Structure formats: structure tokens, C-alpha cells
Amino acid sequence: MSSATSQVPDSSGRFGPFGGRYVPETLAFALDQLRAEYEAAKADASFQAELDRLLADYVGRPSPLYHAERLSRRLGGAQIFLKREDLNHTGAHKINNTLGQTLLTLRMGKQRVIAETGAGQHGVATATACARFGLQCVVYMGEEDIRRQRPNVYSMKLLGAEVRPVTSGSRTLRDAVNEAFRDWMSSVGTTHYCLGSVMGPHPFPMMVRDFQAVIGRETRRQAMERFGRLPDIIVACVGGGSNAAGMFYPFVDDAGVQLIGVEAGGRSLTPGEHAATLSRGRPGVLHGMYTYVLQDDDGQTSDVHSVSAGLDYPGVGPEHSYWKDSARAVYTACSDRQALEAFDLLARTEGILPALESSHAVAHAVQLAPQLPTDKILVVCLSGRGDKDAHEVARLRGEQY
Amino acid sequence: MSAVDLLFAQLRKSGRKALMPFVTAGDPDLAFTAELLREVVARGAALCEVGVPYSDPIADGPVIQESYTRALGRKVTSTDVLRCLSELAPQLGAPLVTMISYAIVFRRGLEHFVAEAKQAGVAGLIVPDLPVEESGPLAAVCRRNDVSLTHLITPTTGWERARRIADASTGFIYYVSVTGITGERTELPPELAGNVARLREHTPLPVCIGFGISRPEHVRRLAPVADGLIVGSAIVRRMAEAASGNRAEVLRQIGQFVAELVAALGSD
Numbered sequence: 067m068s069s070a071t072s073q074v075p076d077s078s079g080r081f082g083p084f085g086g087r088y089v090p091e092t093l094a095f096a097l098d099q100l101r102a103e104y105e106a107a108k109a110d111a112s113f114q115a116e117l118d119r120l121l122a123d124y125v126g127r128p129s130p131l132y133h134a135e136r137l138s139r140r141l142g143g144a145q146i147f148l149k150r151e152d153l154n155h156t157g158a159h160k161i162n163n164t165l166g167q168t169l170l171t172l173r174m175g176k177q178r179v180i181a182e183t184g185a186g187q188h189g190v191a192t193a194t195a196c197a198r199f200g201l202q203c204v205v206y207m208g209e210e211d212i213r214r215q216r217p218n219v220y221s222m223k224l225l226g227a228e229v230r231p232v233t234s235g236s237r238t239l240r241d242a243v244n245e246a247f248r249d250w251m252s253s254v255g256t257t258h259y260c261l262g263s264v265m266g267p268h269p270f271p272m273m274v275r276d277f278q279a280v281i282g283r284e285t286r287r288q289a290m291e292r293f294g295r296l297p298d299i300i301v302a303c304v305g306g307g308s309n310a311a312g313m314f315y316p317f318v319d320d321a322g323v324q325l326i327g328v329e330a331g332g333r334s335l336t337p338g339e340h341a342a343t344l345s346r347g348r349p350g351v352l353h354g355m356y357t358y359v360l361q362d363d364d365g366q367t368s369d370v371h372s373v374s375a376g377l378d379y380p381g382v383g384p385e386h387s388y389w390k391d392s393a394r395a396v397y398t399a400c401s402d403r404q405a406l407e408a409f410d411l412l413a414r415t416e417g418i419l420p421a422l423e424s425s426h427a428v429a430h431a432v433q434l435a436p437q438l439p440t441d442k443i444l445v446v447c448l449s450g451r452g453d454k455d456a457h458e459v460a461r462l463r464g465e466q467y
Numbered sequence: 468m469s470a471v472d473l474l475f476a477q478l479r480k481s482g483r484k485a486l487m488p489f490v491t492a493g494d495p496d497l498a499f500t501a502e503l504l505r506e507v508v509a510r511g512a513a514l515c516e517v518g519v520p521y522s523d524p525i526a527d528g529p530v531i532q533e534s535y536t537r538a539l540g541r542k543v544t545s546t547d548v549l550r551c552l553s554e555l556a557p558q559l560g561a562p563l564v565t566m567i568s569y570a571i572v573f574r575r576g577l578e579h580f581v582a583e584a585k586q587a588g589v590a591g592l593i594v595p596d597l598p599v600e601e602s603g604p605l606a607a608v609c610r611r612n613d614v615s616l617t618h619l620i621t622p623t624t625g626w627e628r629a630r631r632i633a634d635a636s637t638g639f640i641y642y643v644s645v646t647g648i649t650g651e652r653t654e655l656p657p658e659l660a661g662n663v664a665r666l667r668e669h670t671p672l673p674v675c676i677g678f679g680i681s682r683p684e685h686v687r688r689l690a691p692v693a694d695g696l697i698v699g700s701a702i703v704r705r706m707a708e709a710a711s712g713n714r715a716e717v718l719r720q721i722g723q724f725v726a727e728l729v730a731a732l733g734s735d
Contacts, residue, residue: 078600088569088596090526091632092646095623234532240523247525252647254623351570351596352523364544365574366522 070394072318074385079268082391084384087267089354093247096254101269103174108276113169120165121280124198125155127162129281131288131445136415137432144299144438146431148418148448149285151309158421158450159281159309160191164260166277168195171258178202178257182246184211184239184305185376185423186218187450188262193227195260203227206245208237211375214458236369239305239379243353263306264383267354271311271383278312285445286316293443299324299434302447303426304344304397305377307386309449314395315385324396327386328430330372331399341370342399343382344390357384373402373462374422376450400429408432409452409459421450422458469615470562470590471638474514475673475694484732485513485695486686487675488702488725489566491534492517493543495710497551502714503706504555504563506722511729514562516593516697517552519545521568526595528650530700530707537710545571545580549587556588564591564617564638572597572605581608591615591638599632606635615639620666622646622656633670639694642666644678650700652679655689664692683731690732698728 074081087097107113121127130153134146151159164181171179179201183189189205196203205222209231212219222229235241243266250259264271264278289297300317302310304327317323332340340346343358350359352367360368360380372378389395400408405422408429412420420428424447431446438444452459460467468476478485488507492500504515518531520538527535545567556563565584572580572594584592591614597605599618609616615638620629623646633640644659645652659676667674676689677697686696702721709717 086601087598088601089598090595090621091598091619092526092621092623092643094598094628095625234536235522244523244525248528248648251526252645254646351568351573353525354596356573361570361574363574364546365568365571366539367570 070318070389070392072315074388075268075272079272081385081388084357084387085268085271086356087354088351088356089267090251092251093254097267097269099174100170103170104269104273107170107173117166117169121162125161125165126153127280128284128288129153131285131292134416137412138435140415141432141435143435143440144442144444145440146435147443147445149281149313149445151281151447151449152418152420152424152451156187156191156194157453158187158191159278159312160188160262161194162280162312163262163274163277163308164188164191164195167258167260168199168201171201172199174258176256176258178253179260180204180206180246180249180257181260181262182206182239182242183262184242184378185374185421186211186215186222186454187376189227189229190218190221190225192260193222193225196227197225204249205229206232206242206249208232208239208242210237211239215375215454216457217454238375240367263308264311264385265306265353265355265381271355271385274308275311275315275385278308279315281309281312281447282314282316285313289443296320296323297443297445299326299442299444300447301326301328301427301431301444303328303377303423303449304382304386305330305341305379305423307383309447311383311385313447314389318394325389325394326430327395327397328426329397329399330374330377330426331401332371333402338369339371340399341372341378341380343380344386344397345399349387352381355381355384357387358382358390373405374426376421376423377426398430400426404429406459419452419456420448421452422455424449425452469613469638471514471564471615474562475639478513478694484690484693485675486511486725486729486732487514487516487695487697488512489516489518489697489699491531491538491703491706492519492548492551493538493541494534494706495537496541497543497547499709499714501551501555502718503721504559506718507725508559508561510722510725512561512725513695514564517548517563517565519548519565519567519571521571524568526648528648528700530704531649534703534706545575549583552589553587562590563588564593565589566593566595569594569597577605577608581612581614585612585614589614591617593617593641595619599635602635609637617641619643622662629666630669633672636672639673639675640670641697642674642676644676644680647678649678651681651704655679655685660689660692683727686728686731687733
């Protein structure tokens, strides 16, 4: 039995020792305002009803729990089920969160929304929600990510958002987060920062988890209806960790359900070659939170690498740090190569192109399933679709199409 | 009492104000940092703020970001910075405070870092990403070591909260002039002087104003309501030339700029 509980965070935003609010004073009032507004909205039945209606009619929820029969047979072990977040409007789980935060933005009377994005999925989901409600939208995206996730960049523009390239540092997700925070430092009175993962200062890790928890709640219900019991194992990829947190959270108090987070193992586990924060990092402070981070001995953030732009991040949501240290979830890593192999395998056996992020979770399931009996139920959170990655996969393989 | 407390006590007694230049440590190298600090003190700076380079400074505009990036490109660490300051501090003739991210302080270890800073002659810390509700552990360590811990108050801080921050601060309070990041501004908010005057009625601590201050006329206008004025990006922008150009000329220009700002304080 682990000691982790679903009754976190406390009022100061702590998940055990992790979390908190390490931000410049300028942002304190906006975080207080957001927390108060979120608490009011949570207690307001009409807010939840409006969000539920949008999730049903606009996003297309509930997303199916699909039995990957050919893949399961091929691997010859546990039965693999895919929670199809890739079938959501905009092609990933990110929209669950952006609709919730957009409704909060309207409640706060703010007219402008900013966001960071890595793979572009959160950027597209934010641009979509802003278009749906007539809000101005600015998305910060690292130049390197703009290059490797081009299709999403143009989608954001089509949706009326402004995409601002970030040229500082490693030009990836971490730098996009920095720029979004800097924008917010100046615009905090009129702008909401729609953070895309279960990270950053309180209340973001809690609020984003709550918005994403629809994934796990549906999975629970679908498992009970279908199998009359809960799954044995649940696997999800972890960058900042929002799809995993949303999937895991409704199962945290069910000790019989094993939770496995899969990080980006990159090219190797040499520093700078991966983004396996929980597997290889240590607790520290980054982007407003106390959590596992990849840093050098002087507290400077390390360079990270992943083939997937959405996992290419040197921090992780504080609740994952809490689950790791309390052993409620285990965290492992898959390499770029394993993720690309899983990408191909799922495409060929099931006719589903998974996002490179989600391919990490699939890759771990591929390793795990053959070691388990055929009556075990293994659920993989298929957090997004891989159409956005087709071009980058071709480039990596030197293929013309 | 830290050297910061002593300095402001003396200044208040004689009705004078402090000019506090901010310089990035290690841009382009620590030898230049030491020369620059000596130069600005010779030109009348009452205390100096030394920025310890950090990889993810979310409160900083492009000028200071780029300066940090140049320093980190030369592999400057917080240990190197403190070693440089320890050689400089005894003969500098003005207290030193450091602007440093909590990411670095935490990684080095609170006790370890503060003791090392104290030993290096650092009189105070400004930790821009450590809001008052998270500051208890570091405040306790600073108190034990008699190192001041300056908190920031901003235009978005309500009065209740401002009082709480003032109570938790030692040395001086850093009043942030604008809702935004560091960087030179042509105009400063019209309500700034009034807000600072009001804050000073609520706290016995000295109040220094920073962010955006970049011209002698800013200094002239704000000196009457503050205990000190902090000038960062306007100096760091001039430092950028030192990487490629004539160091002596950069020192001379910054020295002259600081002298103009000091003259605009209207004291002495």
C-alpha cells in the first residue's frame, strides 16, 4: 500500500513537499485571482454543466476505450486497450484543459489568452477554444518546435491565433514557457495564461489535473461497464505530465491498479540526450514549482532532447514527483528509437498513427504486455494523433514523399 | 545589523539617497565585473547589485537575459561569482547585494549558500522568484547569518499583502516600478511616486525603486520619494560592448553614466 492520496494539494499548492508557487511577486495577484475563480467555478453547477456540454458536443467525449486486438494478439500477452484521446476535436487531450481555462478566462472578464506550446497540440487547442469564444490568442513556440511541428503552426494561424517564435535558449518548450511568463508579467491585468500542463505555480497543477481527470473518470466507467472491474495496469507518457495526471488521478486511491508513466529517454541517458526528468533528475525549482528537474550542480537548467517536441521538457508536474516518491506510480523511459518503432507498429497493426509523445506509452506497453498473462487488462492513454509528426518522421528517416 | 542596514541608516541621517547599479556577474568575464564594480563605486554608487547568471530568468527582459546567456556561455557559476566578490568586497567601500534565482540557492543548499555568500562579503540577497509565502526557510537562514533578504513589492501587490511583505523583509524593500519585466523605459507610470510615498508611510524599512529607470530625469523625479534607485538594463546594455570592444572605453562610459545619475539624486 502506498501512502499517496487523492486529497492533494493543500491550500498552499503542496503535493507532499512538491509544488508551491515560486514566481515573481507581479504574478501573485493573478494566481490568487485564478485560484479564487476556479474554486467558485468548481462550486458552480452551471460551470460544470457548460463544460460537460462542450466536452460532449464539441470535443466528442466520451472518447472510446478501444481494444487493440491485433496488437494484443501479436504481442501475445495482456489485452491492450487504448484510451482514444487522439479522437478528440483537435486531435489530443489538450482541448479538455483549454476549454476549462477559457471558460474561467470569461468568468474573470479577461479578453486575451496566451499559451506556450511544444508539439503545438496545446497551442492548437488554445487557439481553438479562443476562436470558439472570441478571445484574442497569442501562442509562444520555440523556433526548433516550429520547424518540426509545422502543420500545427499553420493550423493555429488559420484559427486566428498569433504564433510568436521563441529564439532564446534551446528554442523548445522550456523557452516558450519562459516567454509566456514574461508576456504575463506585463499583461497580467487583462490576460490569462492558459498553461498547458500540470506544471507551473499553484493553482495550475491542480486545476489542469482536474480538467484532464475526465480521461481517468471515463476510463473507470468504461472498464466497469465492459469488464466489471478496473484495469490492472495503466500506462501514459509524461512530459509535463497532463495526460498522465488526468488518467492516473481517478485511480490513485485504487491500490490494485498499477500506474506507469513513460518519459522521453531520447538518444541515450547521458545528460543532454534525454528528457527523463523523474527517472534521472532530482528535486529543485523551475517555472514556479518545486519538483523533479534536470539541472546542473549550480541550479542551471540542463539541455534536454526528445524526438517528440511535447516531451522535450526539463521539469515535470509536481504531483508526479509526489506519486514517484510515495511509490504510487512508477516512472520509466523509452528511447527515441523505441518510440519510433511503436509508432510504426501501431500504424501497421491497428491503422492508428499515434503522436510521437503517445508512442512512448505504446512502446512501454509493447515491452510489458508479452510478460503478462492474457487475462490482464493494460490501458494505454493514446494522448494524441500522429498526423502532425508524419513530416518529421520522414525527415528523420531521410525519406521523400 | 547587516552592512545594508548600516548604509541606509547613515544615508537617512544625512538626508541622502542611494544609487544602486545592477551589473551582471561574468559578462564578459569576472575580471571585468570586478573592474566595473570598482568604477561605479568610485563614481558614487552607494551599494551595488550583482546579478548571478541564471538560465531561465522569467522576470528579465532581453538585455539582462542576453547578458546572462553570455556569462553562462563562459561557464560562470555562482561559486565563481562569490569567489570574485570575496576578493573585491573588503576594499570596495560599498555594500554588495546579489540578485539570484531561488533555483540556484536551493540547488546549492540554503545554509551552504548563505554562509558562503556571507563569507564572500555579500550583505544581502534579492531572490526575484521567491514570493513571501515561500520565503520562510531562506529568511530564517538569512536572519541567523545577518544577511538581509529583500522582497519585491509591485504595482499588482495589494496593500494588505504589501504590509506582509514589508514585515518579512530586511535590509530594504525593492519596489518594482512597472507591471512587467526588467528593461529600460522612456516613461514611468505617473502613479509611481505616490505609491512609493504611501508605502514608506507603512514601513520603517528603506524603499528602493527599480525596473525601467534609465535616465537622469527618472532619478531626479523619483529620488525625493525613495531611499534609493536601482538602474540595471541601462548599464547592462552598455556592458554588452565589452565582449568585443574596448573595455577601458566601456568602463569610462558606464562610469560617466553613473556619475550623471548620482548627480541627479540631488544629494551630496
